[in-house]
Amino acid sequence: MKSSSADKTSPIKARERMRSLTKSTPELEQRALDARDKAYAPYSKFHVGAAVQVNGHIFTGVNVENASYPLSVCAERNAIAAAVMSGKVGLEAVVVATGASPPSAPCGGCRQVLREFAADPAKVRITAINPAGERRSWTLAQLLPDSFTGKELP
Numbered sequence: 001m002k003s004s005s006a007d008k009t010s011p012i013k014a015r016e017r018m019r020s021l022t023k024s025t026p027e028l029e030q031r032a033l034d035a036r037d038k039a040y041a042p043y044s045k046f047h048v049g050a051a052v053q054v055n056g057h058i059f060t061g062v063n064v065e066n067a068s069y070p071l072s073v074c075a076e077r078n079a080i081a082a083a084v085m086s087g088k089v090g091l092e093a094v095v096v097a098t099g100a101s102p103p104s105a106p107c108g109g110c111r112q113v114l115r116e117f118a119a120d121p122a123k124v125r126i127t128a129i130n131p132a133g134e135r136r137s138w139t140l141a142q143l144l145p146d147s148f149t150g151k152e153l154p
């Protein structure tokens with residue numbers, strides 16, 4: 001194991017990540033930018049990388065397109081799927097990296113998926129960035145007010 005891998009899993013680093021619950025960190029932003037390089041977007045050429053902080057851990061995803069366009073999946077949803085696969089479901093922060101200027105906010109579908117895993121959407125920071133260093137930021141509650149949740153189901 002390389003030392004950089006060991007650093008990412010050290011208890012000190014994990015505690016530092018837990019402390020920054022409501023703001024994106026340089027690490028979260030870098031992971032989203034790095035992920036973006038791996039996006040599979042041969043049709044739109046709109047490459048997206050996402051990094052989500054869930055229970056103090058970072059998970060990444062990219063958009064994965066398909067020749068049958070509606071089957072494409074957004075980067076944010078793939079990052080959430082990775083978090084769920086690890087057993088983590090407490091969403092704390094999200095960074096979405098695109099090449100757009102100004103940086104693109106998550107689509108409506110992803111906002112709803114993110115909401116599913118946010119205990120308090122007013123405390124989940126969503127940050128949109130691009131490689132030029134531009135950024136926009138909101139809480140999940142701002143992007144999806146009066147959201148629908150499982151609490152409303154019988």
Ligand SMILES: [Zn+2]
Pocket residue numbers: 074075076106107108109110111
């Ligand atoms: Zn989306």
